[in-house]
Amino acid sequence: MQLEKRQLSQSEENYIKAIYALSETCEDTISTNLLAERMSTKASSVTDMLKKLTDKELLTYQKYQGCGLTPKGRAIALSIVRKHRLWEVFLVDKLQFGWDEVHEIAEQLEHIQSTQLTNRLEAFLGYPKVDPHGDPIPNDEGVFDTPAVRVSLASCETGSKGIVMGVDDGSPEFLQYLNKIDLKLGSEIEILEKLSFDGSLLIAMEKRTIQFSHVVAARIFIQPYQS
Amino acid sequence: MQLEKRQLSQSEENYIKAIYALSETCEDTISTNLLAERMSTKASSVTDMLKKLTDKELLTYQKYQGCGLTPKGRAIALSIVRKHRLWEVFLVDKLQFGWDEVHEIAEQLEHIQSTQLTNRLEAFLGYPKVDPHGDPIPNDEGVFDTPAVRVSLASCETGSKGIVMGVDDGSPEFLQYLNKIDLKLGSEIEILEKLSFDGSLLIAMEKRTIQFSHVVAARIFIQPYQS
DNA sequence: CTAAAATTTTAGACGTGTCTAAAAAATAGT
DNA sequence: ACTATTTTTTAGACACGTCTAAAATTTTAG
Ligand SMILES: [Mn+2]
Ligand SMILES: [Mn+2]
Ligand SMILES: [Mn+2]
Ligand SMILES: [Mn+2]
Numbered sequence: 425m426q427l428e429k430r431q432l433s434q435s436e437e438n439y440i441k442a443i444y445a446l447s448e449t450c451e452d453t454i455s456t457n458l459l460a461e462r463m464s465t466k467a468s469s470v471t472d473m474l475k476k477l478t479d480k481e482l483l484t485y486q487k488y489q490g491c492g493l494t495p496k497g498r499a500i501a502l503s504i505v506r507k508h509r510l511w512e513v514f515l516v517d518k519l520q521f522g523w524d525e526v527h528e529i530a531e532q533l534e535h536i537q538s539t540q541l542t543n544r545l546e547a548f549l550g551y552p553k554v555d556p557h558g559d560p561i562p563n564d565e566g567v568f569d570t571p572a573v574r575v576s577l578a579s580c581e582t583g584s585k586g587i588v589m590g591v592d593d594g595s596p597e598f599l600q601y602l603n604k605i606d607l608k609l610g611s612e613i614e615i616l617e618k619l620s621f622d623g624s625l626l627i628a629m630e631k632r633t634i635q636f637s638h639v640v641a642a643r644i645f646i647q648p649y650q651s
Numbered sequence: 652m653q654l655e656k657r658q659l660s661q662s663e664e665n666y667i668k669a670i671y672a673l674s675e676t677c678e679d680t681i682s683t684n685l686l687a688e689r690m691s692t693k694a695s696s697v698t699d700m701l702k703k704l705t706d707k708e709l710l711t712y713q714k715y716q717g718c719g720l721t722p723k724g725r726a727i728a729l730s731i732v733r734k735h736r737l738w739e740v741f742l743v744d745k746l747q748f749g750w751d752e753v754h755e756i757a758e759q760l761e762h763i764q765s766t767q768l769t770n771r772l773e774a775f776l777g778y779p780k781v782d783p784h785g786d787p788i789p790n791d792e793g794v795f796d797t798p799a800v801r802v803s804l805a806s807c808e809t810g811s812k813g814i815v816m817g818v819d820d821g822s823p824e825f826l827q828y829l830n831k832i833d834l835k836l837g838s839e840i841e842i843l844e845k846l847s848f849d850g851s852l853l854i855a856m857e858k859r860t861i862q863f864s865h866v867v868a869a870r871i872f873i874q875p876y877q878s
Numbered sequence: 879c880t881a882a883a884a885t886t887t888t889a890g891a892c893g894t895g896t897c898t899a900a901a902a903a904a905t906a907g908t
Numbered sequence: 909a910c911t912a913t914t915t916t917t918t919a920g921a922c923a924c925g926t927c928t929a930a931a932a933t934t935t936t937a938g
Contacts, residue, residue, distance in 0.1 A: 435895065456916055469896055471917055476894090488903060488916060519771040532763045538756050544746040662925065683886055696926055698887055703924090715886060715933060 430480070434535045437504055439463065439473050440482060441534075443493055444501030453490040502566035503542075508534035509555035510545050516556040517549060523556040524599035539564075557599075558590025558609050558645065575648060577613070577625065578641040585614040586646030598643060605634055613646055657707070661762045664731055666690065666700050667709060668761075670720055671728030680717040729793035730769075735761040736782035737772050743783040744776060750783040751826035766791075784826075785817025785836050785872065802875055804840070804852065805868040812841040813873030825870060832861055840873055 432440070442462045446454045456474070460467045474491050477483045482497035493501060511533040515521040521529075543564060546552075553569050554560055560571045574589045588611045591602060602608075607629065616633065617626040623638030636644070659667070669689045673681045683701070687694045705712045709724035720728060738760040742748040748756075770791060773779075780796050781787055787798040801816050815838045818829060829835075834856065843860065844853040850865030863871070 433894080457914090465895095466897065467916060468898080468918080472895075515768070519768070519775055521767075521771070525767075529763070529765050529768055532765075533760075536756070536759045538759075540748075540752075541742070541746070541756055544748070548746055660924080684884090692925095693927065694886060695888080695928080699925075 431537065432480075432500070436473070436477060437500070437535055439470075439477060440493070440497055440501045441504045441508075443483070443491060444498065444505065447492060453492055455490045459491075499566050502562045504534050506562045506564075506566070507536065507542050509559055509561045510542060510549060510552070512555045512557070513549050513552045513561075514545060517552075522599075522603065523593070524596040524603065526556060527593055527596070554590075554609075555593075556609075557593035558588075559593065572647050574645040576642050577615070577627075577636065577644040577646055578623065578638055580615055580646065580648065582615050582618045584646075584648050585612070586648040587612055588644060589647045590645040592643035594643075598640075601640075602644075606630075607644070658764065659707075659727070663700070663704060663707075664727070664762055666697075666704065667720070667724055667728045668731045668735075670710070670718060671725065671732065674719060680719050682717045686718075726793050729789045731761050733789045733791075733793070734763065734769050736786055736788045737769060737776060737779070739782045739784070740776050740779045740788075741772060744779075749826075749830065750820070751823040751830065753783060754820055754823070781817075781836075782820075783836075784820035785815075786820065799874050801872040803869050804842070804854075804863065804871040804873055805850065805865055807842055807873070807875065809842050809845045811873075811875050812839070813875040814839055815871060816874045817872035819870035821870075825867075828867075829871075833857075834871070 439459070442459060443454055446458060446462060450458070456467050456470050460470045463470065474483060474485045477497070478485045478491075482494055482500065483491045484494055485491035508530045511530045512523075512526045515526040515529060516523060546561075546564075552561055554571075558574070560568045562568050572589055575586070580586070588607060588609055590609070591607075592598060611629055614628040615625055616628050619625070623641070625636045625638075625641050627634055627636060666686070669686060670681055673685060673689060677685070683694050683697050686701075687697045690697065701710060701712045701718050704710045704724070705718075709721055709727060710718045711721055712718035735757045738757045739750075739753045742753040742756060743750055773788075773791075779788055781798075785801070787795045789795050799816055802813070807813070815834060815836055817836070818834075819825065838856055841855040842852055843855050846852070850868070852863045852865075852868050854861055854863060
């Protein structure tokens with residue numbers, strides 16, 4: 425998969441990354457409006473960009489039918505995700521930033537163009553498998569190293585136990601809340617009770633009990649014990 | 652000196668930096684053509700940019716009279732130079748890049764916006780005073796830490812001795828040549844002979860003798876021994 | 879001092895990326 | 909099936925940064 429040499433603008437890269445992220449979570453064909461909302465821009469701007477990226481053979485897209493990444497587009501998305509997550513590890517592990525402070529900076533650093541830099545950074549960091557929020561880091565070929573099973577807390581049954589393996593990194597405020605209750609990657613959690621009427625959870629974590637709303641629980645991912 | 656919040660484009664930053672660099676070496680008022688050549692662009696593009704930066708109060712500029720930096724502009728230039736040189740130290744010290752490989756990557760990294768990142772990077776690197784080419788690194792206030800005396804080899808007399816304190820970092824090829832002859836920062840040098848007709852030098856370095864053209868000698872800077 | 883040459887600016891154009899408003903197509907409701 | 913609504917695209921505009929060609933200004937030389 426020889427990419428390289430094609431150099432995309434930061435805008436183009438951000439669109440590619442957003443389409444990749446939406447493809448992972450939502451259905452496989454991404455609507456113009458969904459992408460517009462994600463990019464905080466207007467649908468008309470999105471349409472223009474979809475045309476351009478389609479011309480560059482990074483997207484499959486047909487009028488009114490939504491879009492998806494081509495293999496070439498996906499490879500580029502993965503290289504950006506790789507850089508983003510490696511830089512987040514650097515910021516947290518080496519420069520002592522908090523996990524709530526790194527996303528914005530990584531949004532800039534992910535656009536630095538140098539395969540050599542990325543690979544040497546990875547080696548310098550000791551070939552980390554996950555970023556500070558538990559998200560997996562693809563290797564130079566865009567392959568993830570068989571990620572651990574991760575299940576949303578919201579989808580677990582009463583009585584389940586597990587270890588926190590990931591958290592949603594979308595909002596600094598949420599991560600700061602997790603700081604406050606001292607929840608980290610690796611924390612042990614047990615679901616004591618699940619309140620069906622509002623979806624909130626009572627959980628035990630290191631001898632304390634905490635109440636999580638459904639929204640919070642949906643953003644925390646654990647590896648359940650097989651007990 | 653509160654700057655911040657004013658965010659410049661990468662283009663604007665590159666112009667500011669180039670004007671700063673030219674102000675250091677050449678006279679204090681920079682001509683449009685000189686800047687155009689440095690930026691590898693056309694004089695008309697330069698004129699447009701000079702107007703814009705003057706509107707932002709980063710330049711003093713009057714039609715046909717050339718330009719110079721305002722204090723605010725100079726502060727911005729220094730913050731970019733600071734970032735460039737700190738990242739170069741990172742690349743060489745931590746990621747084992749050669750001093751001939753770092754300039755291009757630092758050209759990108761110098762535009763990352765986060766004062767906190769810059770300051771933490773500086774601490775992580777152990778508050779280096781110079782970059783891998785011997786150029787001084789300004790502190791967070793834009794102040795250089797009383798740099799060592801640095802004299803161009805070309806301007807030294809026969810018989811002078813000194814330690815290499817800096818080299819021109821403008822071209823990777825030149826730096827690779829220095830690699831080949833094993834000249835580094837810290838190398839001890841003695842000028843054995845100075846050929847007046849072509850300005851070339853015969854120098855001794857660690858028990859070897861090497862011939863330098865005037866062009867090469869002008870790009871190497873030493874701290875002379877006071878003997 | 880004046881004409882030629884060099885430098886610098888202006889005028890007009892183009893590509894990128896964005897926007898608003900209007901048109902076109904798809905979807906939903908009756 | 910036929911509107912009404914929503915989604916998406918098109919049309920036209922604007923800011924940015926660049927270019928070429930032409931005009932204006934400054935500098936150099938006779
Ligand atoms: Mn992130
Ligand atoms: Mn992350
Ligand atoms: Mn450099
Ligand atoms: Mn340097």
